[in-house]
Amino acid sequence: MTALSAFVVPIVTVGMVWVVPTGLALVEGPHPPGWDALRRAWPLLALPGAASLWLPRSGAATALAACYALATLALALQAPARLLLTRSARPAELAVLTALVSPAVAGLALVAERAAYPLFGFELDLLALTVPHFHFAGFAAALVAGLLCRAAVDGPLARTAALSVPAGTLLVLAGYFVDDWAELAGAVVLTAGMAAVAVLTLRERRGPAAGPATRVLLAVSALVLLVTMALALWWALGEATGLPHPTLTWMAATHGLGNALGFAVCALLAHRRLRASAPTSTARPSLGRPSPRTELPA
Template identity: 50%
Template sequence: MSLGMLVVVPLGLTLLPTRTTSTHWWFAFAVPGALSLWLPRGAVSIALASIYCVGTLVLIALAARHFLQHKKLGVRQVALYTALATPSIAALALVAERSSYELFGFNLTVLSLTVAHFHFAGFAAALMAYLSADGLAAVSVPLGTVIVLLGFFLGDPVELAGAVVLTIGMWLVGWRLWKRSRRAERSTANAVGFGLCGVLALRREGFDEAG
């Protein structure tokens, strides 16, 4: 969970088109959140988790600003806004878990797992979908994340369906990344080939002139 707060989210923020050129501000919220995980449940850990919760609300504000600037809601934008919104769900679960409060009837273990889930299967997965995919690949990741969230309330079959959709989405994203890397490799190989042909042609011209 600390890895998600201190590494995954700030790295992801540097890749987002929300004019977040610096992530220093994020650590002012993430460090207290990470510290709350290592302290006993109680007033101090609740306060630290609450600070982190405020930081995740800033991400929602960034999503709102991006939407108001572009006024566009395509499938890639859905993935982007999902990435920016899901840490707040993790933060809410964290505050409840540190408070020893079984939010919506979920026990503390489930709440603790929810914190990790919405940093990785939420933020990181949706971010990958936004950056690397479109169409079905881009929309299936946030859709799967939302279905998993609904499954927490509607039962295990719904949660399982969400996990399946999310898994399919990540496979599609991986396929898109693989195809992109193959195209890049072919482009590099072609560039190297043309370069070698040019060098050989110049050398041959030199030999001809010398002869």
């Protein structure tokens, strides 16, 4: 892919083939038409995109990336369709809508990078890093924030997480088009949201539904997240001020790898285990369905 390939390609492959379908399986109804088919087919739909990563930039790599981009567009179109069904602007729901749209940003960046086209004037290395960013910060982190917000029944910290993670992700994207200071502002908001996710995750670890293995996964995801977001804030501050800061390659090897494997994979595995262990009659609230506790009079 680029000089960053040793870190970026495996990370993005995991994001496409495993993180997205695993996360989609945690999103419950109401689902728009075509949701189940898209969710079940996602590992196959992701294969062209993953294959494109391992090829040199070429027409073939671009065509494979475009196939994946079309799949991400189909997923993004589920967001407005879902909004029509739920008619909800609750923080947890806004987080899941952000998650559904984010892979499309990654898909567009992937097509441009594979075609060696500096989309909007961005360097190819930056386009390459946009792909994992919108699979993990955009999709995985927003989805986990929404899951935690629902589990906490919209507490203040949970609402902060569910709103700050999507807002920070979008602000970082906007910063690409403005300047390094705007990107720093986005990094601050995103870091605040991720810190809230880490705190909520540690609280979740103490829940009665969490077995020993699940507790370990939750603890790892929370602690890794605190470290990786501190690195992200350091990098953004250095870019804006000129102070010494890590290189992109070093960030990919630490921040990127940590967010992908230490946070996203561990968090999704933990939430999948929590979902599987919850009795049907007392299942924890899920994204998309109002919690009975939220319907009690104040």
